[in-house]
Amino acid sequence: MTARVGIPSSLFYYVHFPMWQTFFSELGIEVVTSGQTTKSMLDEGVREALADACVPIKLFFGHVISLKDKVDYLFIPRVVCLNKRTIYCPKFLGLPDMIRHGLTGMPPIIDIQMDNREGLFSLWKSYLAMGKIFSRGKINILMAYLKARAMAGRFQSLLLAGLHPPEAMAILEKGEKTTRRRENKNGLVFAVLGYPYEVHDQFISVGLVKKLKKMGVTVITMENLPPGKIARANVLEKKMFWTFSDLALNAAYYLFREGRVDGIIHLTAFGCGPDSMVDKLMEITSRDYPRIPYMSVTIDEHTGDAGISTRLEAFLDMVKRKKEADRSRCQK
Amino acid sequence: MPKVTFPRMGESYRTFKMLMNDLGNEVIVPPRPNKRTLDYGVRHSPEFACLPLKILMGTYIETCQMGAEIIVTSGGSGPCRAGLYGQLHKKILNGIGFPADIIVFEAPKSHPIDFLRKVNRLNTSRLSYRAIWECIKRGWEKLKCLDDAEKMTHRVRPRELEKGTTTKVYREVLEWIDRAYTINEIKEAGEAALRAIGNVPVDPRRKVLKVGMVGEIYVLLEPASNLEIEETLGNLGVEVHRSMFLTGWTEDNTVKETAELQSVKDAAMPYIPLCIGGHGQESVGHTVIYARDGYDGVIQLAPFTCIPEIVARTILNRISREHDIPVLTFFLDEQTGKAGMTTRLEAFVDLMRRKTGQPGNLGSIVG
Numbered sequence: 216m217t218a219r220v221g222i223p224s225s226l227f228y229y230v231h232f233p234m235w236q237t238f239f240s241e242l243g244i245e246v247v248t249s250g251q252t253t254k255s256m257l258d259e260g261v262r263e264a265l266a267d268a269c270v271p272i273k274l275f276f277g278h279v280i281s282l283k284d285k286v287d288y289l290f291i292p293r294v295v296c297l298n299k300r301t302i303y304c305p306k307f308l309g310l311p312d313m314i315r316h317g318l319t320g321m322p323p324i325i326d327i328q329m330d331n332r333e334g335l336f337s338l339w340k341s342y343l344a345m346g347k348i349f350s351r352g353k354i355n356i357l358m359a360y361l362k363a364r365a366m367a368g369r370f371q372s373l374l375l376a377g378l379h380p381p382e383a384m385a386i387l388e389k390g391e392k393t394t395r396r397r398e399n400k401n402g403l404v405f406a407v408l409g410y411p412y413e414v415h416d417q418f419i420s421v422g423l424v425k426k427l428k429k430m431g432v433t434v435i436t437m438e439n440l441p442p443g444k445i446a447r448a449n450v451l452e453k454k455m456f457w458t459f460s461d462l463a464l465n466a467a468y469y470l471f472r473e474g475r476v477d478g479i480i481h482l483t484a485f486g487c488g489p490d491s492m493v494d495k496l497m498e499i500t501s502r503d504y505p506r507i508p509y510m511s512v513t514i515d516e517h518t519g520d521a522g523i524s525t526r527l528e529a530f531l532d533m534v535k536r537k538k539e540a541d542r543s544r545c546q547k
Numbered sequence: 548m549p550k551v552t553f554p555r556m557g558e559s560y561r562t563f564k565m566l567m568n569d570l571g572n573e574v575i576v577p578p579r580p581n582k583r584t585l586d587y588g589v590r591h592s593p594e595f596a597c598l599p600l601k602i603l604m605g606t607y608i609e610t611c612q613m614g615a616e617i618i619v620t621s622g623g624s625g626p627c628r629a630g631l632y633g634q635l636h637k638k639i640l641n642g643i644g645f646p647a648d649i650i651v652f653e654a655p656k657s658h659p660i661d662f663l664r665k666v667n668r669l670n671t672s673r674l675s676y677r678a679i680w681e682c683i684k685r686g687w688e689k690l691k692c693l694d695d696a697e698k699m700t701h702r703v704r705p706r707e708l709e710k711g712t713t714t715k716v717y718r719e720v721l722e723w724i725d726r727a728y729t730i731n732e733i734k735e736a737g738e739a740a741l742r743a744i745g746n747v748p749v750d751p752r753r754k755v756l757k758v759g760m761v762g763e764i765y766v767l768l769e770p771a772s773n774l775e776i777e778e779t780l781g782n783l784g785v786e787v788h789r790s791m792f793l794t795g796w797t798e799d800n801t802v803k804e805t806a807e808l809q810s811v812k813d814a815a816m817p818y819i820p821l822c823i824g825g826h827g828q829e830s831v832g833h834t835v836i837y838a839r840d841g842y843d844g845v846i847q848l849a850p851f852t853c854i855p856e857i858v859a860r861t862i863l864n865r866i867s868r869e870h871d872i873p874v875l876t877f878f879l880d881e882q883t884g885k886a887g888m889t890t891r892l893e894a895f896v897d898l899m900r901r902k903t904g905q906p907g908n909l910g911s912i913v914g
Contacts, residue, residue: 264861265857265860265861267851267852267857267860267878268857268861272857293821295821302626303626304626304854305626305627305823305824305825305827305854305855305858306854306857306858308626308821308823308824308858309819309823309827309855309858309859309861309862312818312819312820312858312861312862313858313861313862316818316861316862316864316865316866317861317862317864317865328821451634452634453622453630453631453633453634455631456624456626456630456631457626485595486595486852487595487852488595488597488628488852488853488854489628489854490595491593491594491595491596491597491600491628491852492593492596492628492631492635494593495592495593495596495635495638495639496635496638499638499639499642502642
């Protein structure tokens with residue numbers, strides 16, 4: 216019987232899942248995910264997790280609970296640093312510990328530490344240790360690791376081509392050809408900035424991206440932007456410590472300066488620690504660029520569908536009216 | 548003379564006032580955080596920022612109104628948010644029309660040149676490095692005296708015969724230490740202070756509970772932010788052992804890690820193997836050690852939305868069960884009320900008393 220490894224479809228799922236899945240399946244290990252977020256997952260998570268934690272963490276608890284009886288191992292790596300510069304939010308660093316000590320009846324948790332500041336091959340060593348858990352040979356693991364890296368590269372290039380992570384994953388899985396339709400009815404482009412596990416989770420973001428698309432707006436997220444360019448857009452004296460926050464904030468700086476988007480929406484979760492700073496800094500920056508409207512949307516476990524729709528419609532109307540006003544002023 | 552101010556954290560401002568004066572700056576003493584401070588802070592800070600950021604924001608606005616031009620504060624390298632406070636505060640302050648500059652001191656070990664440059668910038672009266680070193684040494688002595696006096700009150704207060712005497716004596720001796728200037732004067736004042744607090748009439752046979760305090764440094768050290776929880780506990784007959792003092796923290800972060808911190812990290816190892824920023828790992832480690840040392844309970848103080856403490860809290864549940872030690876957590880924010888906190892503390896004290904078999908308040912009513 217092959218071992219089954221569970222990967223919760225939350226947090227790092229939207230960034231690293233294709234790579235992890237390739238790695239495990241190349242080693243002949245079955246990968247089980249918890250799938251799309253559901254209401255019951257959220258309820259379970261809210262019940263089990265600490266009340267003061269942020270929604271994504273509560274949701275992660277929910278995903279883990281729905282997965283725990285279906286798998287032999289849970290894969291919750293301790294991802295510390297992957298780019299040699301910035302680390303992840305403290306909640307991510309303590310994630311395996313929170314799950315292990317906050318929940319009961321858990322299968323064994325694979326909490327390999329991934330920190331590439333520790334040396335040239337530290338990431339490979341992490342994967343090697345992971346493969347060793349399932350007593351696979353070194354060559355075997357190396358092949359799987361290289362294939363996983365290649366997969367990560369393919370995923371990244373799809374994202375840079377303008378796809379969102381869930382679409383890119385679907386393409387990689389089914390081998391479909393890229394069917395990127397730029398249906399752009401009113402020619403507006405909005406940037407939705409925020410952490411991948413909020414923006415691309417249909418349930419917790421109340422389908423924000425989908426709603427915007429339905430309104431005929433092209434949506435770009437921070438995964439679609441060239442990483443090198445946005446890293447250079449940073450104007451802070453001291454950069455953000457946290458990878459996702461650093462990305463989101465730099466993306467905002469980049470987009471404000473380039474001026475090619477018609478509006479920027481910052482999606483943030485209630486009680487998110489890093490975002491309290493990111494959001495304020497974005498807001499302060501947005502005052503210097505009055506031509507690009509900026510809105511911040513906070514989500515939590517009680518966010519209603521209608522409320523978000525109303526805010527999006529109002530924002531869209533405001534942007535359109537502003538455009539028309541600008542145009543008529545030009546013609547005069 | 549530039550007007551300098553700094554964050555207020557407990558009684559440590561007395562030391563920084565002396566140090567800044569010695570360097571030739573005019574000091575605007577930050578007022579004790581009060582309702583107005585918090586109102587200013589809440590109005591201008593991000594909503595989900597933690598309480599320390601809001602209180603500091605309010606303090607800075609108040610001191611800027613009093614004419615402060617330079618704000619001196621400490622930095623950090625994350626992953627806790629506090630490391631970025633300086634940058635954010637400066638942007639907000641400049642945005643609302645205060646042109647104050649913020650000097651952020653990073654750890655001298657990792658940024659030695661930057662540290663010296665900033666010291667030079669504050670060195671208005673152009674003292675030599677040796678003279679500055681003397682000033683720092685005196686400041687350090689004063690800080691130690693202040694911490695020792697505070698530790699002493701934690702021991703004496705639960706045993707005092709007449710409620711409130713310790714606090715009264717403590718307020719008085721703080722002024723003695725404050726007025727002392729040379730190193731000998733400071734030492735003398737410190738000893739006199741300990742003696743004075745030791746002379747408070749006590750009941751040596753009274754059975755007191757011992758409680759450890761863990762959590763985030765600012766809310767632990769600034770009584771205005773934790774609603775004088777230590778005083779409240781002392782009055783309930785509880786001896787408080789606080790896991791963190793400014794002197795200990797400074798030693799750990801500037802010179803080298805003390806043996807104590809090492810043992811705390813070892814104790815936290817099975818639960819949380821790496822530093823998650825702030826004081827999350829220390830909170831876990833100290834709780835384990837308190838449990839081993841036979842304390843009756845642990846109180847965790849943390850600001851609302853504090854990331855490392857949320858992680859720690861999730862793990863403390865398990866430790867509480869495994870080591871059989873009651874843990875009470877307060878997530879403090881601008882809405883926390885003193886009466887609510889006192890009620891929770893009273894209930895917690897009753898719980899601990901019943902657990903140890905001591906007659907509690909409840910016992911006396913029933914009996």
